[in-house]
Amino acid sequence: MTESNGSQRSVGDSPPRVDGTGKVTGAALYVDDLPVPGAWHGRTVRSTVPHGILRAIRLDADFDWSQVVVVTAEDIPGRNLITLIVDDQPALVPLGGTIRHVEEAVAVVVAPTRAAALEASRHVTLEVDALPSIHDLDAALAAAVRLHGDDNVQKRLEIHRDDADIDAVLAACDHVVEGVYTTGAQEQMYIETQGMVARWEDGRCHVVGSLQCPYYVHTALKPLLALGDDEVIVGQAVTGGGFGGKEEYPSMLAAHAALASLKTGRPVKLIYDRGEDIAVTTKRHPARVRHRLGLRADGTLVAADVDVLIDGGAYVTLSPVVLSRAILHATGPYRIPHVRVVGRSMATNTPPHGAFRGFGAPQTTFAYERQMAKAAVRVGMDPIAFRRHNLLRDGDTTATGQVLSGSVGSDAVVDALEQALEAEPPTPATRFGTLSAPVRRGRGLAVCFHGAGFTGSGEARLMGRATVAALPTGGFEVRSSSTDIGQGALTIFTQIAAQALGVDPVHVHIAQASTDRVPDSGPTVASRTCMVVGRVVEQAATALRERLETWGRSASSAAPAASTASTASAPPTAPTPAPGTAAGAGAHDVLALARRHLDQVGEVAETRTYEPPAGVAWDDDTYTGSAYPVFGWAACLVDLAVDEDSLEVTVERCLHAIDVGRAIHPRIVKGQIEGGTLQALGWALWESVPYADGRVANPSMTDCIIPTSSDAPELETILVEVPYAYGPHGAKGVGEIPMDGPAAAVASALEQALGVACDELPLLPEVLQRLVAQGGAASIGASS
Amino acid sequence: MKLRLTLNGTARQLDVHPMRRLLDVLRADLALTGSKEGCGEGECGACTVLIDGEPVNSCLVPVAQAADHEVVTVEHLADEALMSDVQAALVEFGGTQCGICTPGIAVCATVALEREPDASRERLRELLAGNLCRCTGYQLIIDALADAQAARAAAARGHGAERGTGHPGATAS
Missing domain, CATH: 3.90.1170.50 (Aldehyde oxidase/xanthine dehydrogenase, a/b hammerhead)
Known part of the structure; x- marks a missing residue:
């Protein structure tokens, strides 16, 4: 069957998911099962x-x-x-x-x-x-009702690239592009609602859940x-x-x-039933971003002044870190010498907003990529050429003063996008034929980056750990608290550990993520599971293999009396060994050594702790330094058609080129990108969470819609690999970046198609109708 | 009330309230937890089962309506084998991620491929439009079904062993 895979299958291949059979047969047990x-x-x-x-x-x-x-x-x-x-x-x-x-x-x-x-x-x-209660950003700012301090500001964060007077710098620019960009709440709409089981036994509380x-x-x-x-x-x-x-x-x-x-x-x-889940659990923060961009007549960016507001809701929860990621991405992957960014998270009487793929970056990415689209038009440059003119490259400095060094895929993703555009589109442009009226078409572009791993000093604080152990029953076990939530953690950890141990993946088992069985690897968030915890898994597995090999060489008879576990921290300075080198000694040897060790000495395990690469230093007080150990890079292009009467939008083409460092499992990576891309298209066009007096007004799947297979375009995904020296086999984070760019590409395509500024999300037909009416574009949306 | 039905090929007699949801009877009384509840209102398709070969949302079906009919759940798609060709293709092509929608997708896709063996990718998307997936963007699901379709067509022409894209589940059914 599908899991009897050969030993040659490992990093860089796409073997069947280790949890796939249980999931397609219905045998996998979710919490309610x-x-x-x-x-x-x-x-x-x-x-x-x-x-x-x-x-x-x-x-x-x-x-x-x-x-x-x-x-x-x-x-x-x-x-x-x-x-x-x-x-x-x-x-x-x-x-x-x-x-x-x-x-x-x-x-x-x-x-x-x-x-x-x-x-x-x-x-x-x-x-x-x-x-009295308040339910939106304006009411929170007015502070007639005070929920948090005197001004309802839960958190304020600022970035100042330099000491320049940003208003004076902007006043001296040839062009200033200004816009206000509003984005709505978005429901994660995982298909399994939240659930938990608790029981007490021997005075201890046992909890299992989703x-x-x-x-x-x-x-x-x-x-x-x-x-x-x-x-x-x-x-x-x-x-x-x-x-x-x-x-x-x-x-x-x-x-x-x-x-x-x-x-x-x-x-x-x-x-939870679905209605309760939609009504009460966290959503993507509604946001309003005011963005001023100054540039020279030749298209060179000079200054950015960005004001970011997010609606944190009734409690602080994760809003400070969402805000942090929002402002750290607010000026995008561009060289801009003068930057001021001010972010505020506001308290309202709304259920708290929280983490959703992208974690603040999609909101500010929407703003800056709409700005770039407008700026390119203003200076009369091709959208791709304009971005190339300003892109951050290796050795350039970001708004926080981080000098980019290695794995900078900015040009590579734009190159890949252009190459794909030069080739014939793989599918006919008119897929559905449901558009009855004359249509208008548009094309939109977005280029963006996304910091992988925790922000700032987060990874150094977390010190994520993972253990690889030889099992008494034979084979090896990986112990980490990184959970598989569909993104493939079980499978890629199996691949990474198997390759480092030099054994067939069938000999690697991933322990259930339970706090009595696994060390704290940090949370399963922030595009960090593969890049950060995967690297620690690789180091622990490598250490275990080396320990067994050393023991095997030195102890034909006399076994070392060492402790049975080691918790050393491997220095993070050495890049990952080349793929395949670990397997040189032969799979049988390591397996046999582990068995002999268990018989003669006892159990053996190695634990490693993540250490950020040298030179990653961040100052939380001044908001300067290396915001992230590395960035992913993406370029997205959307072609769409708008029905002139109904203003329904059909996405006809969506190309997404993303620099992932190295794809440990290309098919899983592709699936991650495509899932994130469709969530982004949904956020842009179809997904709406209206509130009425602080209560979600559409708490059902019937009303709170997400895209179906018929709504989705054929997604064209291009994996670009610019390896990251400190990720496992060069891999870096990919989970969130597909969420960032597509919405801006959609809005820019709609702006081109309809001739009106599209600066808010979601761009539902009724929103487009209002924008068209305001913009005075004749003969569009007339019958709706 | 007592009712009879054929469940996954076996005649069963149940003593249940006739208005209970078929989904609840399957999951709670019969321990067939492969069918999932995603919404409880017939939107997501995670609870899809077959009644006389017709895919239905079992969250909307009172169990009485299944009386004297034949019910097939995801647990029985492959008969005696571990996985059907459709299920194996979903695994092989990355058509399952978190997996909660997958049983419904597998049931619905099984019918789709039987009824419309020559369905285009666009038609496959329409046939699957009642089954929501939040993880995949649907691309790899459609890839999987297109491959299973091609494999069946090749097998029908007598070239089953020469599948270009062959996945290891091809021999499962």
């Missing part, structure tokens, strides 16, 4: 107003509560907070406490069946003294439950997509499930 004997089911009771003081929780006296347990803040044994960056969000609002958004959790009702829990939840009413970051949940549960490190065990079930949506919110579900299990003395399942 896990058999949990005796489990009761939880349902969360939430506020009905966006802002107020909770006075009472009333249980309907006529309802039969004999088979229901109600969990409130009073049942929390420890600290009533969800630990994250700023500990401001309660797990359950206590009596007398402040409700800050309409979906805020107040109680959890627990009953023998899901239906009974839902029914019981309808018989709980809240008494709340309502307060999640990206087991140690985030672990960190949040310990103070909430007043338990120690070893008393909370958090594991990942097979997870049906995350895209950032399962980065931090699972801590909330885990808190509720654990408290419910504690009070009932039973295992508790807490599985």
Whole structure:
């Protein structure tokens, strides 16, 4: 079958996913598939107003509560907070406490069946003294209602490239291009809703769920439950997509499930239905970016002044780091000598916004690439030539003063895009024939970069660890907390470890990401799993093979009395060995050595800790230095057609060239890029999350749509490989960058097609109709 | 109420409330958890099963409607083999990522390829449009189905062993 692959298959090949068979046959167990004997089911009771003081929780006296347990803040044994960056969000609002958004959790009702829990939840009413509330950036800025400090600013961050007076510099430019770019919330819409199972055993709390970051949940549960490190065990079930949506919110579900299990003395399942999931979980931050760009008549960029506002929602959660990534990407992959960027995350009475693929960068990328499109028109240059004229290249300096050194794929991705354009398009341009009216066509371009790994000093702080061990049952096991959420972590770690060990991939097993079994590798976010943790896996596997080989050479009889585990940190200065060199000694040798070692000495494992490459220094106070260890680079081109009557848009062609460093598994990389690209097209054209008084107005899949296979164009993906010396085999992050560019390309194509500025997302037909009406373009959208 | 149906080739008698969702009966009573609930309102297709060969969203079907009919779930697509050719192609071509939509895709695609063996890529997209996937952008799913289609066509012409793009699942069904 598909998993009986040969030993030649490894890095750079595309073997079948190791988890593929279970997924296509239905055998894979997601959280709601896990058999949990005796489990009761939880349902969360939430506020009905966006802002107020909770006075009472009333249980309907006529309802039969004999088979229901109600969990409130009073049942929390420890600290009533969800630990994250700023500990401001309660797990359950206590009596007398402040409700800050309409979906805020107040109680959890627990009953023998899901239906009974839902029914019981309808018989709980809240008494709340309502307060005035604010729901958008303008209201937050006006600060008539103060939710955070005096000005509702949750976080303010600034970048100053130099001391120049940016207004004076702009005033002296030949051209100044100015625009305001607004983007809406976006729902991750993983097809598996969030879910968690908790149970207590021997005084320890065991949690399994749909999640990206087991140690985030672990960190949040310990103070909430007043338990120690070893008393909370958090594991990942097979997870049906995350895209950032399962980065931090699972801590909330885990808190509720654990408290419910504690009070009932039973295992508790807490599985959100789709309506609840859309309404309450985090979304991409709505944003407004004001961008001023100064340039010379010859098209040379001189200055950028960018003001970034994001709607953080009711609690701080991850907004400071989303804002950080937003401003660090705000001037794009271009040489601009004078830069000022100011970013603010604003508090509103909206459910907190959070991580979604791209993490702030898509919002600012939309702004700067729309600016570049306008600037090219202004100076009369071809869009590609204009970008080439200003692109960052090896040795250039970014807005934070980072000198780019190595793996700079800016030209390579533009070259690849141009080559693909010179070739014939692989599919006919008119795919669907559904456009009834005359159509207008447009072409849009976007070039962008995306910092891989944690921002600034993040990776140095995280010190992600991974272990590779020889198993008593034969073969090897990789232990890391990096989760497979569909992106292929299990498969690429198998490939990387197998190649470093010099064994067939069938001899490598990846341990379940459970905090009692794996070290903390850092979270599964920020395009870091392959590049950062993959490298640590490679180092641990290499160290284990070398240790076994050394032992084998020196100890035909006398085995070394060394400890059975090593936790040395390998210096990160040595580039990755060339592919294939590790396998030289022969697979049998390492496998046989491991078996002999187990028999004669005992278990053997190697753990390694990530160290950023030398020279990656970042100053959080001045926001200067190396913002990221390396960047990915991308060029995207969109051809589209707009129906003149209905203003429906059909994407006819979407080309995406992305520098991934090295593709460990080209097909998985292609799948990552294509999935991210379609999410970006969806964000640009179809996906809308309107709010009404702080509440999501379309909490269902029927109304909150994502693209279908019929909406999607044939996606043309070009993998460009400019190797990164400190990634495994040259690989660097790829998870997020496909999300960044396509929306700007779509908007620029629509601007070309319709002759009106398209500076907001999503560009729904009704939005286009308004823009066309405002822009006075005759004969378009007339009948709609 | 008691009802009879044929489930994955086996005659079964169930004692269930007639208005329970077929999806819940499959998952909770019969431990067939391959069919997934993504939305509960017939939008996402993750719960797709076959009733008399017709793909349906089992979250919208009261179990009574399956009485005296033949129900096939993802667990039975390959009969005795581990995977059907369609399932194997989805694995081989990267048509599954997080995998939560994959059972529904596999069920729907099985019918699509049987009914329209010559469907174009564009037609395949229409046939799959009731099954949402958030991971792949659909490209590799369509690639997988196109390959399975080509393999069947080649096998029908008697050239099954000479498949150009051959994937290892070709012999599975």
